[in-house]
Structure formats: structure tokens, C-alpha cells
Amino acid sequence: MLSIYKFDDTMGQLKTQAKIESDVWIDAVDPTPEEMTKLQKKARVPEAFLLYGLDPDEGARYEYDEDYDAHLLIFDMPVVSQDSKHRVAYKTVPLAVILTTTAIITIDNTAQPLLALFASGKVAGFNPKMKSRAALQMLYQISVSYLAYLRDINKAREALETKLQNNLKNEELYALMGIQRGLVYFMMSLRTDRNVLDQLKRTNPLHLNEEDLDLLDDTIIENQQGTEMAQISDSIINETADTYSSVISNNMNSVMKFLTSYSIILTIPTLVFSFYGMNVELPFAGMHVSWLITIIISLVISVLIAFQFYKNKYF
Numbered sequence: 001m002l003s004i005y006k007f008d009d010t011m012g013q014l015k016t017q018a019k020i021e022s023d024v025w026i027d028a029v030d031p032t033p034e035e036m037t038k039l040q041k042k043a044r045v046p047e048a049f050l051l052y053g054l055d056p057d058e059g060a061r062y063e064y065d066e067d068y069d070a071h072l073l074i075f076d077m078p079v080v081s082q083d084s085k086h087r088v089a090y091k092t093v094p095l096a097v098i099l100t101t102t103a104i105i106t107i108d109n110t111a112q113p114l115l116a117l118f119a120s121g122k123v124a125g126f127n128p129k130m131k132s133r134a135a136l137q138m139l140y141q142i143s144v145s146y147l148a149y150l151r152d153i154n155k156a157r158e159a160l161e162t163k164l165q166n167n168l169k170n171e172e173l174y175a176l177m178g179i180q181r182g183l184v185y186f187m188m189s190l191r192t193d194r195n196v197l198d199q200l201k202r203t204n205p206l207h208l209n210e211e212d213l214d215l216l217d218d219t220i221i222e223n224q225q226g227t228e229m230a231q232i233s234d235s236i237i238n239e240t241a242d243t244y245s246s247v248i249s250n251n252m253n254s255v256m257k258f259l260t261s262y263s264i265i266l267t268i269p270t271l272v273f274s275f276y277g278m279n280v281e282l283p284f285a286g287m288h289v290s291w292l293i294t295i296i297i298s299l300v301i302s303v304l305i306a307f308q309f310y311k312n313k314y315f
Helices: 033-042 047-053 113-119 131-166 170-203 210-275 290-311
Strands: 002-008 013-017 024-029 061-065 070-082 088-099 103-108
Touching (some): 024 033, 024 113, 047 070, 047 103, 061 170, 070 170, 088 131, 088 170, 103 131, 131 170, 170 210
Antiparallel strands (some): 002 013, 088 103
């Protein structure tokens, strides 16, 4: 599906239209072969750029096509979904931003809520006519969105830690593992995104003016903050996982120590009764209260051993 937007100077906002013309923004979501052909012919987009944009495994990078005078920016952006257990899952997907002599084009396999902010006019100063700045505004919003998702991740992590302190359950541990997996995706994507931003700043292939360069610097700062925040959260989760691993191991040792001590104490009566069950001459064997004596002997020895175990903190 192709959604075409153009900035209306008289109304001061974006308006949708059906025609591809100069200075428009085209949001291509899972385009059909006919729509891809239309983009190639009317928006002068190289076919390779379209294929790169639809590849879910494409890495963040910048590329320029001299024949079409077209720029390709692939930037990883964070998204949230649900896994098979209906747990929140964080990951990243590539977003392709293509700048041609005709238009600025975003292409992805699925509709992205972040781009809806631009379509609804919620991003101030967004004008497809200024293609380079419009592209930078998209990169900036993507970098800012990482911080919002990371704050949500921290809240979810703190809630899980509270649950784990009350009761260690596999469900919470799996959820914590899912959050850590999302942080790994975020850190990898933030690093590759930073490479793209550094390349734009170093070579300035988009011919950015001073105001655009300031926006690029702001984007780099947001990216750096996101990277540091993700690293801190990942370190906290690693330490938390190590702590709970130690707690689980310590609890297991305590249980095994208690069971071993309890088994030793229960063995004492069995030993005493076994002695008095032998067909040999034994003390008190001829007395009517010999059964009571054997029980008392067993209890005394068991109590003494139990007291000694308790004194040594075996249980």
C-alpha cells in the first residue's frame, strides 16, 4: 500500500493525495509488484533500494546510487510485540528511508506506529519538501523512541524483581530472559545506527546545512543516551540473574543439608531396633519393658544428635 503525503503551505499541514509528484512523502507498506514498479518509474527509486527496504534482515547502513541520484538510509527501529506465551517482546526492525530527486520514501513490510506520528502532523516542522531534514527528523524520532522503550523495559524489570523476591518462579525468570534478549537487540541496533549517523556527519552526503547538522548532533546524543541506558539495564539484569542463581543454589544446598540431617536422625532408631532384633544375648532382652527401653535409647540418641546438628546449624 502506498500512502502519499504533501505539505500544504496554505493550511500548514500534510495532506494525503493519490498522485506521485515532486516534494511528496511516500509511505510504502508491503508494496505490491505493481506499486514497486510505480515507485521505480514515477519516484525514480532504484529497484535494489526497494528490495533492501523489504529485507527484514537488512542491517543499518547508508548507500548512494549515482545513476538515480538516490540516497538510501536503513535505520533499525525498536518495536514491541507478543511472544507465544503472550509476554511482551522487544526487538528491532529495519526501516528504509530513500531520498530521490522527486520524493522521500519510507518502505517497510508492516505499518509502523512511529511513522503515524508524521502522517498525523504530530512532528513539528516536518515537510517532505526539505527531504534531508525530513529524513533526519525520522532518524531523530527513532532514536528518541529507544529511550521510551528502555524506560518501559526498566519498569518491567523492576516489577519482575519484586515478584522474584517474594517467590522464585520459572515464569518470571523466563520473562526476565526475554527482557534481556530485547536489550541485546537494542544495543546491537543502536551501535549500527550510530555508524550510520557518524557516516552522515563525517562525509555529509546529504549536503546538510548548519541547522540540519545541529539536528544530526541531537540525534547522535539521543543515540548515545540510548546505548548507555541499554548497557546499564543489561548489566543490572546480568547481576540480578547471577544473584538469583546464587539464591537458588543456596536454597538447594539448604534443602539437601536438611534432608541429609533428617535422614541421619531417622537412621538411629532403625539401628537400635536392628540390634535388639538379633537372636543373640542382649542387655534387657529378658525384661517385659525391653521394648520401652529400646524406644527410650533411640529417642535419647536421636535427640542428642539432633541437638548437635542444630548447634552446628545443619538445619
